[in-house]
Amino acid sequence: MMLFKLSIANIVKSFKDYTIYFFTLILGVAIFYVFNAIESQTVLLNVTSSTSEIIGLMTDILSGVSVFVSFILGFLIIYASRFLIKRRNKEFGVYLTLGMSKRKISIILFIETLIIGLLSLIVGLGLGVLLSQLMSLLVANMFDADMTKFSFIFSNDAFVKTLIYFGIMYSIVMLFNTFIISKCRLIELLNSDKKSEKVHLKNPIVSSIVFVISCIVLGRAYYMVTAGIQELETVDKIFLPIIMGSVSTFFIFWSLSGLILKLCMSIKNLYYRGLNSFILRQFSSKINTMVFSMTVICLMLFVTICILSSSLSIKNSLSANLKELAPVDIQFSKRVDYTLENTANREEDELALLNLDVVDTLKNMGIDTTEFIDESVEINIFSTPDLTIADTFGPKLNEILANYRYLNPHSQEKIISISEYNELAKLYELEQFAIESGEYIIIADFDPFVKIRNEVLAEHQNIEVFGHILKPKYEKCQKGFVEISSNHINDGILIVPDHVLADIKPIQNILAGNYKMTKKEDKIELERQLEKKLKENDGNFTLIKGNSKLIIAEASIGLGAMATFIGLYLGIIFLLSSAAILALKELSESADNKKRFKMLRKIGVDEHLINRALFRQIAIFFATPLILAVIHSYFGMKFSIFILETFGTRELMRSIIMTVVFLLVIYGSYFLITYFSSKTIIKERI
Amino acid sequence: MEHILKIEQIEKYYGNKSSLTKAIDGISFEVEKGEFVAIMGASGSGKTTLLNVISTIDRVTSGHIYIDGKDITTLKGNSLNKFRRESLGFIFQDFNLLDTLTAYENIALALSIQNIGPAEIKRRVLATAHELDIEDVLDKYPYEMSGGQRQRVASARAIITDPTLVLADEPTGALDSKSSKMLLERFNHLNETLEATILMVTHDAFTASYATRVLFIKDGRIFDELRKGDKTRKEFFDSIIDVVTLLGGDLNDAL
Numbered sequence: 045m046m047l048f049k050l051s052i053a054n055i056v057k058s059f060k061d062y063t064i065y066f067f068t069l070i071l072g073v074a075i076f077y078v079f080n081a082i083e084s085q086t087v088l089l090n091v092t093s094s095t096s097e098i099i100g101l102m103t104d105i106l107s108g109v110s111v112f113v114s115f116i117l118g119f120l121i122i123y124a125s126r127f128l129i130k131r132r133n134k135e136f137g138v139y140l141t142l143g144m145s146k147r148k149i150s151i152i153l154f155i156e157t158l159i160i161g162l163l164s165l166i167v168g169l170g171l172g173v174l175l176s177q178l179m180s181l182l183v184a185n186m187f188d189a190d191m192t193k194f195s196f197i198f199s200n201d202a203f204v205k206t207l208i209y210f211g212i213m214y215s216i217v218m219l220f221n222t223f224i225i226s227k228c229r230l231i232e233l234l235n236s237d238k239k240s241e242k243v244h245l246k247n248p249i250v251s252s253i254v255f256v257i258s259c260i261v262l263g264r265a266y267y268m269v270t271a272g273i274q275e276l277e278t279v280d281k282i283f284l285p286i287i288m289g290s291v292s293t294f295f296i297f298w299s300l301s302g303l304i305l306k307l308c309m310s311i312k313n314l315y316y317r318g319l320n321s322f323i324l325r326q327f328s329s330k331i332n333t334m335v336f337s338m339t340v341i342c343l344m345l346f347v348t349i350c351i352l353s354s355s356l357s358i359k360n361s362l363s364a365n366l367k368e369l370a371p372v373d374i375q376f377s378k379r380v381d382y383t384l385e386n387t388a389n390r391e392e393d394e395l396a397l398l399n400l401d402v403v404d405t406l407k408n409m410g411i412d413t414t415e416f417i418d419e420s421v422e423i424n425i426f427s428t429p430d431l432t433i434a435d436t437f438g439p440k441l442n443e444i445l446a447n448y449r450y451l452n453p454h455s456q457e458k459i460i461s462i463s464e465y466n467e468l469a470k471l472y473e474l475e476q477f478a479i480e481s482g483e484y485i486i487i488a489d490f491d492p493f494v495k496i497r498n499e500v501l502a503e504h505q506n507i508e509v510f511g512h513i514l515k516p517k518y519e520k521c522q523k524g525f526v527e528i529s530s531n532h533i534n535d536g537i538l539i540v541p542d543h544v545l546a547d548i549k550p551i552q553n554i555l556a557g558n559y560k561m562t563k564k565e566d567k568i569e570l571e572r573q574l575e576k577k578l579k580e581n582d583g584n585f586t587l588i589k590g591n592s593k594l595i596i597a598e599a600s601i602g603l604g605a606m607a608t609f610i611g612l613y614l615g616i617i618f619l620l621s622s623a624a625i626l627a628l629k630e631l632s633e634s635a636d637n638k639k640r641f642k643m644l645r646k647i648g649v650d651e652h653l654i655n656r657a658l659f660r661q662i663a664i665f666f667a668t669p670l671i672l673a674v675i676h677s678y679f680g681m682k683f684s685i686f687i688l689e690t691f692g693t694r695e696l697m698r699s700i701i702m703t704v705v706f707l708l709v710i711y712g713s714y715f716l717i718t719y720f721s722s723k724t725i726i727k728e729r730i
Numbered sequence: 731m732e733h734i735l736k737i738e739q740i741e742k743y744y745g746n747k748s749s750l751t752k753a754i755d756g757i758s759f760e761v762e763k764g765e766f767v768a769i770m771g772a773s774g775s776g777k778t779t780l781l782n783v784i785s786t787i788d789r790v791t792s793g794h795i796y797i798d799g800k801d802i803t804t805l806k807g808n809s810l811n812k813f814r815r816e817s818l819g820f821i822f823q824d825f826n827l828l829d830t831l832t833a834y835e836n837i838a839l840a841l842s843i844q845n846i847g848p849a850e851i852k853r854r855v856l857a858t859a860h861e862l863d864i865e866d867v868l869d870k871y872p873y874e875m876s877g878g879q880r881q882r883v884a885s886a887r888a889i890i891t892d893p894t895l896v897l898a899d900e901p902t903g904a905l906d907s908k909s910s911k912m913l914l915e916r917f918n919h920l921n922e923t924l925e926a927t928i929l930m931v932t933h934d935a936f937t938a939s940y941a942t943r944v945l946f947i948k949d950g951r952i953f954d955e956l957r958k959g960d961k962t963r964k965e966f967f968d969s970i971i972d973v974v975t976l977l978g979g980d981l982n983d984a985l
Contacts, residue, residue, distance in 0.1 A: 312848035316838055325830040643826045646787065647887070648815025649843050650808050 047148060051155040058132070063721055064631060064714075065124050066164060068624040072117045073168025075620070077206045078176045079106055079613045081199035085180040086187065095187060098602030102609065109610055110209070113617050118213045120621045125157070125217050127632040129224055136225070137233030150222040157221065161214040169206060173198060186359075186605040246302040246332075255299040262292040269683040293672065294339040300668075301328035319649065319657040322640075326661050331668065334629060338669050341622040345673035348618040349703055350680045354688060355611025356699030359604035361688075362530060366600055370528040370593040371472040373559045373567070374417070376402050377527070378588050380551050402555035405588060409581045413555070416570055420557030421471045423464040423526070424550035425537075427456040431509055436497075436538075438505045444496055451496070459509060460526065461542045471556060474524050477517075477539065484514040485539040487524030493535040494521045512544045526554065528591060530600040567594060615706065623714035626666055630718050634725040641726040658722055666715045670707075733796070734895055734927045735761040735784070740793030742779050742950075753779040754790070755950035761895070766921040766928045768941035770970070772977070776950040777931045778899065784929065785818060785897050786810055798894050815843060819888030819896040823903035825880045827872045833883045834868040840887045858886045861924070862916050878909025882916060889926055896920075898930040902937045914940040935974055939967035946973055953977060 055062065083103040086096070129136075139149055180197055265288040305328045309315050315324070331338060380398050397405070402422055403413050413420070434441050434453035445451060465487075466476040477485055484507065488494045498520050506515045525534040559567055571592055578590060641654055685696070742754040753776045761767050771777040782788035784795060786802055795802050797817060805813055820826075827836050834855060841851045859865045862882045867875050875883070881901060888896050898917075902910035918940055920926045930941060938944045940963065946954040954973050958966045 316842045316848040316851050317845070318843055319839075321831060321835050321839060321842065322828065325828075325835070329830050640828055640830075643828065645811075646785075646814070646820055646822075646826065647840055647843070648811050648813070648818070650811045650815075652808075653843065 047152050048155055051152050051159065054132075054135075054152070055156055055159060058128075062128070062160065064624065064627045064717060065128060066160065067717065068120065068124065068620065069160070069164035070168040070171060071620055072120075072617075073165055073206060073210060074172035074175055075613070075616055076110065076113065076117070076209065077169055077172030077199075077202050078179050079609065080110060080202035080205050081172070081176045081197070082106065082179065082183060082609060084199035084201065085176065085183045085197050095598045095602060098598070098606070099187075102602070102606045105606065105610060106613065107205075109613055110205075113613065114209045114213065116617055116621055118216060120624060121213055121217050122220050123625065124628050125221060126224065127628045129153070129221065131632055131635065133228075133233045136228070137230060140230050140233065146225055150225050153221045153225065154218050157214060157218050161210070165207065165210055169203065172202075172206070176202075183605075186608065187601055246299070248302055248306045251299040251302040251306070254295050255303050258292040258295040258299065261288050262296070265289040265292065266679040270679055270686075273683070273686055289676065290339070290343060293342055293676075294335060296672065297331060297335045297338045297342070297668075301331040304328065319644070319653060322644070323657050323661050323664070326637075326640075327664050330629070330633070330665060337625055337629065341625055342669035342673045342676070344618045344622040345670055346676040346680060348615045348622075349673060349677040349707070350684055351611045351618075352615040352703040352706060353677075353681060353696070353699045354684045355607040355615075356702050357696045358607040358688060360698055362600035362604040365530055365532070366593075366597055369525065369530065369532065370596045371474075372528060372556045372593065374557055374571075374590060374592045375528050376406065376555045376588055376590050378402050378405055378553045380549065380553065399549075402553045402588065409577060409588070411574065411577055413557070416560055417557040418560045419471065420555055421464075421467045422553060422555045423460060423468050424545075425526070425552040425554065426459040426545055426548055426550050428459075428510065429456060431457045431459070431507065431538075433457065436505065436507055437500050438503075438507075440500050440503060440505070444499065448492075448496060458526075458537045459545065460537055460539055461545045462539050463542050465524075465526075465539050468526065468556065469524065475522070477522065479517050479539070479541060481541050481543065482512075482514055483517040483541070484509070485517050486521045486536050487539060488521040488534050488536040489523055489525055489532040490535045491532065497521050497536055507538075509538070509540050509544050510548055512540075514540060514544070528556070528593065528596060530596045530603075571595075615703075616710065619707065619710045622669070623666075623711045626669075627714045627718040630662055630665060631721055631725070634722055637722065638726050654726070655723065658726065659719055662715065662719050662722065666711070666718075670711070732763055733760045734763050734765075734798060735929065736796040737784075738794045738796075740783065740790045740795060742776075742783060742788070743791045752950050754783070756793075757947070757950070757952055759945060759952065759955075761927060761929060763927055764921070764925045765943060766917065766941045767930070768938040768944045769929070769931045769947060770933060770935070770938050770944055770974070771947035771953075772933060775947045777933075777947050780947065781897055781899050781929070781931045784895075785820065786814055815840075816891065817894045819891060819893035821881070821884050821888045821896065821898040821901045823900035825872070825877075825884045825904070827880060827884055827887075829872050832869055832871055833864065833875065833879075836872070836883060837868075837887045837890055840891050844891065854890055855886075858890045861920065862886045876909065877905050878912055881905060881909070881913050885913070885916065885920075889920060889924070894927065896926055896928045898928060900932055901930060902932065902934060907936075910937065935967060935970045938970055939963050944970055944973075946977060948977060 083099070083106075086099045086103075136149055139152075140146070176197065176199070265285040268285040268288075269282075305324055308320070308324050315321050378401075397408070400408070406413055432454050433451065436457055437444055437453070441453060445453065462477065462479055462485075468474075469476045479485060486497055486501065488497060501516050501521065502519050504516060504519070506513055508514075521536065524537075525532075526537060527534075559570065561567060561570065571594060574590060578588065581588075637658075641658070644654060644657075645651075681696075681700075737757060737759050739756055739758050740754055741752065741756055744751040744753055755776075757776075757780065769777050769780060779788065783790045784797075786805065790803055793803070797813075800813075802810075802813060827833075828839070831839065837855050837858065838851045841854065846854075855868070856865070859868055862885055864879060864882045864886060867879050867883070872880055872883075881904075885898075885901075888898075901917075902913060905913065914937060917928060917930075921928055921942075928941075930937070932938050942958045944956045945952055946956075954976075956966070956969055956973060961969070
């Protein structure tokens with residue numbers, strides 16, 4: 045009982061030291077709960093079956109991410125509790141000299157961890173339940189569901205899961221604490237606050253050389269993921285710039301403190317003004333003792349910025365794309381396959397089916413398009429083994445293949461007649477074109493391909509289409525597409541004069557149109573029936589596939605939501621961890637700082653000068669890894685823009701602003717808490 | 731002679747009504763310019779409290795303290811810091827140097843917080859370092875120096891601002907006898923050639939014997955006062971020992 049009282053007294057007494065720890069634990073628990081509770085929130089939403097499939101996939105991924113997150117939080121908690129033990133070395137030393145056994149000290153720590161753990165779980169879960177009500181608004185918004193009625197949601201699964209995960213983490217911390225206590229020696233505990241810091245100033249020449257080399261390596265890594273991106277053909281090659289970047293980050297921090305110090309010392313007016321020499325020395329000694337932590341924090345911040353802004357921009361671009369790339373409600377596509385294996389052993393009347401258009405084919409299946417489609421356009425797509433990508437590219441082929449190895453030169457080009465395309469473009473509200481009889485146009489919107497094709501078009505490459513020689517009308521690809529989709533994926537379609545395609549059999553018929561009905565529920569019901577009918581005819585000789593705006597919307601919404609939630613989850617946890625490590629490191633040194641500031645006060649330094657010194661010291665400390673992380677992110681984002689090319693990146697600015705807001709709120713509040721806690725600590729008089 | 735420091739009937743009480751401790755119980759004395767005064771007393775005699783109230787780290791319960799004619803018991807906030815920064819120099823038992831700064835920077839800090847330019851700082855640091863014989867440790871960190879060197883660096887920091895009064899709290903407390911002797915000889919040098927006024931608290935008769943005047947404190951009151959006059963240091967030391975014997979108690983342990 046005595047030990048229990050002692051533990052309680054300790055927690056109350058050192059509450060100030062625990063603030064950051066407690067704050068971090070509560071946020072960790074709350075976030076863990078919120079993201080695991082998403083599943084139960086989606087249950088109440090009225091969504092279609094395909095959306096709920098996506099939600100199922102999303103919750104699976106989120107729970108996988110949760111395991112990863114629990115590892116990060118676990119390490120963070122152990123790191124934090126190590127700091128707290130260090131801070132109380134002297135207290136434990138006194139206990140030991142009084143004859144208390146190490147086992148009993150472990151029990152004290154055990155009880156403390158238990159109390160703190162229970163408290164943080166209770167408060168954190170409470171906060172999590174509240175936050176998840178806000179989250180349900182976001183969820184409803186994401187899945188385009190109506191939130192007409194508010195209902196309080198409590199997720200039992202998430203609750204139990206949080207308890208189990210954090211229970212395990214706390215148990216590990218308890219074991220770890222016991223281990224630490226059993227290892228420590230009395231003399232070290234008692235003298236721990238007397239050790240004065242040894243300052244090892246690195247050789248400035250060595251520092252400068254290391255710094256310059258690191259910058260060059262980093263620059264090379266930046267180049268590899270941006271301008272030199274074409275050389276990264278396979279996935280495993282991306283590891284080289286990542287390793288180069290990480291290692292050079294480490295050495296930049298390693299050499300930074302000495303370099304900055306030397307630089308500032310040479311500017312005597314700056315260095316010997318007020319407390320500047322003191323602030324700079326404090327900063328450099330701190331950086332020197334935590335080069336590795338700084339590197340990890342910097343990289344975590346970098347990943348956070350990239351994840352957050354990419355995932356948010358995926359969501360934003362997807363909804364923007366939807367308007368542009370799915371301009372009609374429904375599209376049916378019929379492949380006309382004349383190859384031998386398909387037509388062999390078929391009856392005459394069966395073969396005749398191939399020549400039917402989409403409307404008639406659907407009618408044979410019992411679907412009358414006139415019943416539900418308002419305005420529509422039907423077009424034919426052609427292709428021939430005599431016109432492949434290799435043929436279009438002509439003499440430039442080898443040069444292009446050398447640069448773009450993932451191109452397949454044998455794939456056949458798609459061809460469409462100008463009058464049919466213009467009809468479709470009118471329906472899609474796209475630009476219409478006019479060409480002379482000897483000309484062709486290429487429409488494309490998938491940027492990497494647009495770039496390649498533009499190289500060829502710039503050479504005025506002539507092509508032969510079904511016996512006609514055509515020359516390009518424009519030196520560039522024109523914007524446009526035929527099939528509706530969620531992303532810019534049209535890698536190129538040739539538009540040719542009508543007469544070129546006369547009497548040629550198409551390989552694909554496409555029917556695009558808008559529904560007569562306007563209500564969403566009616567559309568959903570219609571598509572449910574269409575799907576059923578199409579499925580009944582699944583084994584048919586002439587296969588028809590349907591794609592609709594609703595299906596695309598659901599897929600993009602699901603993808604967007606998945607990206608957003610995973611991005612938010614990881615981003616917030618990373619941000620939390622890095623800010624917490626910085627805060628703990630700063631506060632763990634508060635005992636040393638207290639002595640130093642007390643001394644400054646004794647020699648007559650004004651209070652506002654002391655506060656300003658403290659503020660600057662902490663601000664520089666927090667800013668350093670962030671600045672490098674922001675520079676990393678600039679290039680990292682360029683890389684992810686390349687990767688996310690198909691999604692489009694028009695909404696990037698908005699997502700970057702959102703990321704900055706997140707950063708300011710979480711990182712900023714840790715900074716402020718650290719500053720104010722440090723201020724109270726250095727104000728205390730002994 | 732003008733009075734640098736004038737103390738009038740100061741009292742300092744700790745605790746509450748039920749258990750009142752009179753740390754200082756009506757002390758008055760004056761220190762003149764260029765004097766080197768030692769205050770001796772056993773643990774708990776009130777000597778450290780006396781130093782704390784003079785240095786404005788602590789406040790008196792009643793009475794007045796004048797430094798250069800200014801009543802410092804009425805000072806508050808930043809004017810207190812300004813006074814401490816410009817009129818006082820401190821030397822502590824445990825040196826109180828900033829472990830992250832070199833000796834040079836530690837000394838320079840006292841000037842840079844007064845917004846003095848780097849060229850002037852350099853000139854004065856080098857001159858003071860010469861007086862205290864620490865020129866060759868200026869680029870070292872505190873942990874690379876001996877205790878004596880550290881205390882001389884701390885002394886340099888205390889006197890570089892040309893303070894009205896230098897306050898030293900057990901300056902030899904953490905030093906071996908050889909370093910103590912060297913430091914005290916430097917104090918004498920500063921006192922004689924630079925006319926620095928020094929007020930030093932100690933419980934060690936040997937240390938006190940370097941002063942020009944010794945005040946003995948017991949139970950918060952002045953018990954006795956000795957002036958060196960024309961005596962040699964050895965003779966002065968012997969007369970201090972006589973008073974210490976009379977005082978009795980644990981001061982004997984220091985011999």
